[in-house]
Amino acid sequence: MADTLALQRRKKTPEEIARRVALNVAVITIVVIWTIPTFGLLVSSFRTPQAINTTGWWTAVFQPFSQGFWTLDNYISVLTEDQMGNAFLNSLLVTIPATVIPITIAAFAAYALSWMEFLGRRLMFILVVGLMVVPLQTSLLPLFRLYNDTGLAGTYLGIWLAHTGFGLPLATYLLYGYISQIPKDLIEAAEVDGTTPMTKFVYLVLPVSVPAIASFAIFQFLWVWNDLLVALIFLGTSVDVAVVTTRLSELVGSRGQAWYVLTSGAFLTMIMPLIVFFGLQRYFVRGMMAGSVKG
């Protein structure tokens, strides 16, 4: 702060100004390169199929009224004819419980690991930390066969539990990091009233842990929402259960040249994450950082 103030008070030399301009130009260049791909998709998704196929999306940007041919029909047709609306609903049905269930189980476990004495505590802790980076690839085949035998394949319950399993070590580890740091006095103060561990957990520990829970919730929500592999294997691609990612990848296969379908379809899959991104940016960044070690 002090540096910048001093800089402003002094008259800038031409060299400093040149450096400042170069710096800004460099950053602008990188930002533009990083944004163009998404921007092109967004613009195209609102153009008529005819316009998409005859002119590049950039012409619509430079001549928005003569070259645009703007429309919402792409979205309507991809939502209905191409079943993306259904997939969107399925994604919500998969993602919400697949976020709540692991957080709940992890929070209970983290509480026990932090504040309860029991046999096997150390072992459980090593398991949580060790299993955190185990790639989910090594689980897929046996679980797939288990699911086929038990009838869990292609069910919501099946995929909730699968995502719970794959997210649980990380969730427990993160929540333990937070819950174990709650001041001992606070936990013990609740004890005098003759409360059970359950009431302490529900009314004291959970409310206090909201920041950690929110960060992980955002990470897990996006992870599940954006996941393709787990959905592909445990839920499948039939339109009544397919989620947005599996649906979109099916569309790439079946309608690979129909850009009005693919652009609007892709943007639909991105809406939820983008809402979370712009709406909860601070938690979003924190969550993505915390979750980056997931196996």
Added chain:
Amino acid sequence: MSDAVIPKSRGTQVAISIVAAVVLFVIFAWSFNFLRAAAAPRFVIALVALVVGVGGIWALFLTADRLVSQLPARARDIVRPYVFITPAFLILLVYIIYPTIRTIYISFFDFQRGGTPQNFGLQNYVRAFTNPALLIALRNNLLWLIFVPLFAVSIGLVVAVLVDRISWEKYAKSLIFLPMAISFVGASVIWRFIYYRAPFGAQIGLLNAIVVNLGGDPVGWLRMEPWNNFFLIIIMIWLQTGFAMVILSSAVKGVPSSLIEAARIDGAGEFRIFFQVIIPFVSATILTVTTTIVILVLKVFDVVFVMTSGRFNTEVVANMMYNQMFIQGTYGRGAALAVIIFIAVTPVMIHNIRKLNEA
């Protein structure tokens, strides 16, 4: 919670707890069949699914706790922690520990399209390092493992240093971080559009439009071996640079300004400061970020699956594993590939556990 409101006899309490557990079980069983049969309107199914999924897990814990509360005091204190920890343990056991062991076991056998295991041995591993198709997958994975972290971390670091000195840092960082929100599938569609080669008429893919404008012929980027691997790798760099940048940015802000001032007074230029002051100072963070991206890239699947399905020599290990396990039904071969990925991450796992034991 409401136990204290009306005093009830012990017998009634025990009865209530047991009835609650039974009712819960019946509801679970019913809703599972209901969701599977799926004859009801979709929004009803949706509602039932949400209530069962979100409410069910809580009902489970509360009911179990209620049952345990009925035990005599001493037994209760011993059993109670297990109410909290058992679900987590069971999930880890069923979803990670058992399948991982099973996968390792399967990887030593051959399967005739989903049949019984036979011919115990190392053949699947030998094949993984001798079969030409698999060697290409391994080579490609190596390319991914080198170039994604290299570029994502380098660009991320340069951007982190640059944005530290501009007034609109927050917005620049946001826009570069934004791809982190996009799924690999979504990103693949975005880049398919950029790499697209129209068979006739105007080139509407950005890259080919540029090539044509410069007087060249449109290029089929995704069929251009071996460079197509790099065009896929670029997608992952695009996705991961923001991650590297955000973490490195906070590390760069930790470099003491006195250190930079001192270097400047000694006559060091910006480049020397970057390489000899900033990089050494944030090297630990660089290592962390690199490791994280390496682990991610090791498992890269979606991008290849959507862009090329591994055709045109762009196969990677995770995609090949998927094909062998779930398309061709050659379980043993697929399992061996999964184990190879697993072995590749074990150093990180061991490191984490060791750090835990030190603490």
